[in-house]
Amino acid sequence: MGENFARVRHEGDERERLTCRTCGYIAYENPKIVVGSVIEVPDGVLLCRRAIQPRAGFWTLPAGYMEMGETVEEGARREAQEEALADIALDGILAVFSIARLGQVQIIFRAHLAKPGHGAGPESLEVRPFAWDAIPWDEIAFPSVRWALNAWHDGLGHPGPPVLNPPEDPRGTRPLPISLTNSQISGGGSAL
Amino acid sequence: MGENFARVRHEGDERERLTCRTCGYIAYENPKIVVGSVIEVPDGVLLCRRAIQPRAGFWTLPAGYMEMGETVEEGARREAQEEALADIALDGILAVFSIARLGQVQIIFRAHLAKPGHGAGPESLEVRPFAWDAIPWDEIAFPSVRWALNAWHDGLGHPGPPVLNPPEDPRGTRPLPISLTNSQISGGGSAL
Numbered sequence: 001m002g003e004n005f006a007r008v009r010h011e012g013d014e015r016e017r018l019t020c021r022t023c024g025y026i027a028y029e030n031p032k033i034v035v036g037s038v039i040e041v042p043d044g045v046l047l048c049r050r051a052i053q054p055r056a057g058f059w060t061l062p063a064g065y066m067e068m069g070e071t072v073e074e075g076a077r078r079e080a081q082e083e084a085l086a087d088i089a090l091d092g093i094l095a096v097f098s099i100a101r102l103g104q105v106q107i108i109f110r111a112h113l114a115k116p117g118h119g120a121g122p123e124s125l126e127v128r129p130f131a132w133d134a135i136p137w138d139e140i141a142f143p144s145v146r147w148a149l150n151a152w153h154d155g156l157g158h159p160g161p162p163v164l165n166p167p168e169d170p171r172g173t174r175p176l177p178i179s180l181t182n183s184q185i186s187g188g189g190s191a192l
Numbered sequence: 193m194g195e196n197f198a199r200v201r202h203e204g205d206e207r208e209r210l211t212c213r214t215c216g217y218i219a220y221e222n223p224k225i226v227v228g229s230v231i232e233v234p235d236g237v238l239l240c241r242r243a244i245q246p247r248a249g250f251w252t253l254p255a256g257y258m259e260m261g262e263t264v265e266e267g268a269r270r271e272a273q274e275e276a277l278a279d280i281a282l283d284g285i286l287a288v289f290s291i292a293r294l295g296q297v298q299i300i301f302r303a304h305l306a307k308p309g310h311g312a313g314p315e316s317l318e319v320r321p322f323a324w325d326a327i328p329w330d331e332i333a334f335p336s337v338r339w340a341l342n343a344w345h346d347g348l349g350h351p352g353p354p355v356l357n358p359p360e361d362p363r364g365t366r367p368l369p370i371s372l373t374n375s376q377i378s379g380g381g382s383a384l
Contacts, residue, residue, distance in 0.1 A: 004212060004214050004215035004217065005215075005217060015259070020196060020212060020214075020215075020217070022196050022212075022214050022215075023196035023197075023212075023214075025196060025197060025212070025219070027217070027219050028224075029260050030222075030224045030225065030257060030258060030259070030260065031225055031258050031259075031260060032220075032222045033222065033223055033225060033297055065222060066222060066223050066297070067207070067222070067223075068221050068222065068223060068295045069292055069295070069367055070290075070292060071290035071292050071357065071364075071365050072288060072290050072297055072356075073290070073356065074290075074292075092353050093285070093288060093353065093354055093356075096264060096285060096288075096299065098262075098263030098264050098265070098266075100261055100262060100263050100266075101261075103260045103261070105225055105258070105264055105299075107288065107297075159353070160352075160353065161284050161285065161351070161352065161353050161354065162285055162353065162354060164264075164265065164285075165263065172263075173263055175261060
């Protein structure tokens with residue numbers, strides 16, 4: 001997969017671009033958008049236990065890659081439906097995280113259930129509410145899930161502008177590895 | 193360019209993906225991120241007159257496609273440097289617009305000059321401040337530039353959470369055309 005591509009610097013462009021040796025197609029590598037939400041329920045927030053790699057068995061937010069043709073809001077609602085079988089209403093943007101080393105930007109909303117009900121979609125083993133004091137911090141799938149939960153808790157009662165990456169945690173903003181492979185670039189799969 | 197690609201539905205994926213007939217490379221089509229800023233200066237806001245198509249000669253914000261390996265903040269600062277020769281400091285996210293029909297998400301910051309000085313970069317014919325009452329509304333390049341300027345003006349003195357697409361203007365959220373071409377997908381070039 002992808003062995004036909006080479007990095008070529010084209011006229012008028014200061015960066016090398018992945019280019020098909022056969023047909024000249026340029027596979028522009030741009031950061032991908034992950035959309036997700038912290039869903040507030042009467043007894044806490046909804047978390048999903050991952051059924052898929054990476055980090056299967058760990059807890060995450062309903063979130064995933066935004067698709068073509070949808071808005072960020074539509075994407076966040078679709079992911080909640082797919083992963084938590086939850087019909088949600090959005091309450092504004094909670095956080096925008098840059099995961100530069102993965103070429104990812106995460107746009108995380110505050111949300112609540114538009115209709116009662118939730119359950120495990122195909123990518124989840126289990127979906128359930130956690131009270132703040134019961135969140136299994138040692139079993140959270142990714143750093144940015146922690147960042148988003150903390151931002152949500154800090155903003156309870158006085159939601160403000162979205163937070164950006166926490167300055168004390170460099171994991172999101174480490175530089176991109178030099179040898180980024182095609183499979184990493186083209187990867188669909190899991191997100192947060 | 194791109195004639196070697198076909199839309200193929202792969203196992204376990206509900207969408208067709210652009211796939212190279214020769215090597216099987218999947219060119220995932222995800223929305224691209226545009227980063228930009230409304231830069232407040234003592235005598236108004238900085239606008240750039242476009243030197244390039246589309247909409248050459250019209251006024252826009254310094255903004256462009258986010259690159260791999262950078263954060264949204266770094267991207268917004270880079271674009272201000274490239275297009276307006278401006279060294280800016282960011283004051284938070286002003287707006288997040290989804291331009292679904294172009295497969296684009298625009299993340300626009302409030303900003304001010306970190307150091308005095310601005311000028312026309314290679315993609316600009318002219319860069320200059322405009323007082324609010326002097327903004328040439330009939331010569332603005334794109335609807336989302338108007339949306340961002342209005343969001344900035346509405347938030348003066350009391351900046352709140354970022355605005356999303358204006359509900360009364362459907363131009364950003366129209367569905368994606370069915371026959372999206374490869375060149376539209378792979379396109380670098382101009383942004384807002």
